[in-house]
Each structure stands twice: as C-alpha cells, then as structure tokens.
Amino acid sequence: MTRRQFLRNSAAVGIGLAAPSLLTTRSRAAESLVYIGYGGSTQDVINKVFIESFTKETGIEIISNPGADLAKLKAQVQTGNIEWDLVNLIGPQASAAGNDGLLEEIDYAVVHKNGPLERGQSKFFNTYYFSRGGIGFNPEKFPAGKHPTGWAEFWDIERFPGRRGLRSRPEDNLEMALIADGVAPRDVYPIDVDRAFASLDKIKRSVAHWIAETPQTVSLLQNNEVDFVFTYSSRIEAAQKQGSSVDFAYGPNFLTPGTHVIPKGTKKRDIAMQLMGHFLRPDLQAEFCNQTGSTPINPGAVPLMKAEVQANQPKFDDPEVMFVDVDWWAQNYVETSRRFLEWRLT
Known part of the structure; x- marks a missing residue:
C-alpha cells in the first residue's frame, strides 16, 4: 500500500481526527501526518489532549492510528515505503531502533521550544512520559x-x-x-x-x-x-x-519510558518534530497524566496535576521501583x- 492509499483509506473508514474533508485534495494531504500509537484508552487520551490541540493550533491534520510495532517500522525503513511519521515506542525498542539506523536524529532546537528537559532525552528518541x-x-x-x-x-x-x-x-x-x-x-x-x-x-x-x-x-x-x-x-x-x-x-x-521516534526517510520530518515538542508542554502533560495516572517527563507538569494524581505518583528514589534500562x-x-x-x- 502506498502512503497516499494509506491516508485515503484511513480517512474513508473514519480513522483519525480530521474533519470529513481531510485529504480531499493533494494540498491538504501534504499538510497531514500519520501518528502511530499503542491504541486503547491511552491513545484515546493522547488524541484528545495532544493531537486535537496540535491540529487546532497549527491547522495540520493528524491521522492517529494504533499498531506501533518495531518490526513494521524496520520493514518500512528498509523498503523505503514510509507510511508512519511519528511513532510511540517503549524505550527499549526505541533505543534498539536508533542503534539499528532506523530513526531520524532529533532536532532539539525544535522539540525543546518550551525549554530543555534533563531526563529522558536521546539522539534518536524523546521520552514524553513514564508508564507504570x-x-x-x-x-x-x-x-x-x-x-x-x-x-x-x-x-x-x-x-x-x-x-x-x-x-x-x-x-x-x-x-x-x-x-x-x-x-x-x-x-x-x-x-x-x-x-x-x-x-x-x-x-x-x-x-x-x-x-x-x-x-x-x-x-x-x-x-x-x-x-x-x-x-x-x-x-x-x-x-x-x-x-x-x-x-x-x-x-x-x-517505570518504562514512553517515547516518540521518527522513522528515517519520512517526508514529514519537520512536522513530526513540531508534534514531538507539543507533547512536552507542561499543561498538556498534566492533563494527560490526570486522565491516565501516568508520570510526566516535564517536572513543570507536576504542580498542575490534580492532588490525588500527584499523591499516587511513584517515587523515583524508592528502591522497590525499577527503571527500565x-x-x-x-x-x-x-x-x-x-x-x-x-x-x-x-
């Protein structure tokens, strides 16, 4: 399946968050991006908190689908048939993909437009939260x-x-x-x-x-x-x-880092960088964690979170808590x- 077919079919079956007119012209298709996550309730929250706000602020339409998989990403890069633009992978898989030459190098001048973060940053992947x-x-x-x-x-x-x-x-x-x-x-x-x-x-x-x-x-x-x-x-x-x-x-x-990666060779690299940085905004991170109970990567999100959510957060110095290496x-x-x-x- 070509990229154009993928986008057209996704819109036809109602996948994604765009208006019904999405991808009706080539110019609209040029201003769209395919985001791939793990599906289920967490991706529902991602769509509501991050994806919808990004589209509202930039006018760029996002096709948000489940199905994140390292083997599929590798196949796309090796064949040059890149269908995904920004992908949510768990940290170990993201790190392995970077070592394998499957990912674009991250431009932190764009991603950290709201200020640098000390934790969870890498040349090829960017952490945006910790799953428990x-x-x-x-x-x-x-x-x-x-x-x-x-x-x-x-x-x-x-x-x-x-x-x-x-x-x-x-x-x-x-x-x-x-x-x-x-x-x-x-x-x-x-x-x-x-x-x-x-x-x-x-x-x-x-x-x-x-x-x-x-x-x-x-x-x-x-x-x-x-x-x-x-x-x-x-x-x-x-x-x-x-x-x-x-x-x-x-x-x-x-505690496993939930990361974003950009498949090597995507034509939407610049937009993907913008969306990656959007996920790091403290107000959006706070809302995401309020709804999921996850742990934010941006410390600026913590005081914006509900008290009951803050109270249930893991303590990084707890010897019983394991950080995935x-x-x-x-x-x-x-x-x-x-x-x-x-x-x-x-």
Whole structure:
C-alpha cells in the first residue's frame, strides 16, 4: 500500500481526527501526518489532549492510528515505503531502533521550544512520559490477600494459582523473572539472561496468554481469560473509570519510558518534530497524566496535576521501583528477542 492509499483509506473508514474533508485534495494531504500509537484508552487520551490541540493550533491534520510495532517500522525503513511519521515506542525498542539506523536524529532546537528537559532525552528518541508496569487482577474474584502484590508472589503458582498473562516480548519479562528470583530491583542490570530464562521456566506452564497488543492486557482480564496479568496503571485506571472490576498492585512497579521516534526517510520530518515538542508542554502533560495516572517527563507538569494524581505518583528514589534500562536493551535487544521467541515456541 502506498502512503497516499494509506491516508485515503484511513480517512474513508473514519480513522483519525480530521474533519470529513481531510485529504480531499493533494494540498491538504501534504499538510497531514500519520501518528502511530499503542491504541486503547491511552491513545484515546493522547488524541484528545495532544493531537486535537496540535491540529487546532497549527491547522495540520493528524491521522492517529494504533499498531506501533518495531518490526513494521524496520520493514518500512528498509523498503523505503514510509507510511508512519511519528511513532510511540517503549524505550527499549526505541533505543534498539536508533542503534539499528532506523530513526531520524532529533532536532532539539525544535522539540525543546518550551525549554530543555534533563531526563529522558536521546539522539534518536524523546521520552514524553513514564508508564507504570505491574500486576492487574479482578478484586471481586481476588480480594486482598488472594492476589499477588509482587513478582515473587506472581511467580508463586502454588500460593496464588491461576492463569497468567505476560507480554510476548522479552523486555519486562526478563526483569520481573529476576526480581521474582530474588534480585533487587536496582540490581537487575546488567541482566543475567541465563538466570532470567531459568526463572521464566518456572512460570511458563501457567501463562495462558502471551500478549502482543497493549489493550489486551486489560481486556483479557475483563473477559476472565486471565487471572493475573502484567499491565499498566494507566490502563487499569481507565477501565475502572468505565466501571470495570479491575485493580492494580501499586508498589514494586516498573517505570518504562514512553517515547516518540521518527522513522528515517519520512517526508514529514519537520512536522513530526513540531508534534514531538507539543507533547512536552507542561499543561498538556498534566492533563494527560490526570486522565491516565501516568508520570510526566516535564517536572513543570507536576504542580498542575490534580492532588490525588500527584499523591499516587511513584517515587523515583524508592528502591522497590525499577527503571527500565533502555541502553542495556539497545545493545541486547535483537539477540534476546530471538532467544525469547524460540523459548516461547518450545
């Protein structure tokens, strides 16, 4: 599919946020951009908070679709058929993509137009928030004392029997496997890969679903297809607001940078830089975190957040909180991903 076909088809099926007249002429198509995220409730908030305001302020129309995937991004860059302009990737994948030559270098003179940030910046990716990964469960089915609250308990299938749900990628899984095996969160890196896989062996038979799409981490729980699942606080909180009986075990969580990257070769590089910088505005970050419970990258957003959201934020100096090391993953992603896939399929 060509870029023009992709944009035309997206508009035809109602995907994106533009007015019905979007892309009716080539000139309008030239002032549009394709944004790719992970879908679900988080992307709904992204659309409402960041995308709509960007279009209102600049007049540039954004086609916002789910489906962020490192393999697809790589295929586009290698074939020169670039369909995406700005992509939301988790930190380890973004770092690996940068090392692999798949990304445009970021122009921080444009991205940091509202002032420089100290944390989460890179030559090829820009962090705009931290997601909080942990254990999701149904509190009606598993009240206090009946569900795992940490990774050692998640691994304890005798004390907490039930169907597990884990992501179908190595990142997060290797870290939680080591913590379950007794490694302190701040001592996880560099990852002892052999020890991590030995720990994963102990829980493999209880994994009912290897989850590729982020929204499924909650939908499988809602549909009673898993009992305990690795998911994200923002996804659980969104589902709670909609009346779902789901909960999140706050405490020994993972903080993973949610980043933006620009595929190498896109013709919309300059617009993508503008949109990337738009995501860093403190007022918009505060509203995004108010609605998702996520952790902002811009410290200027914190005093603008609701008091109850601020109170539930993770503490960066908490020894039980683990920061995902994107640099380690950049160096080890390809080999570890291959081994993880082989392990899953055997």
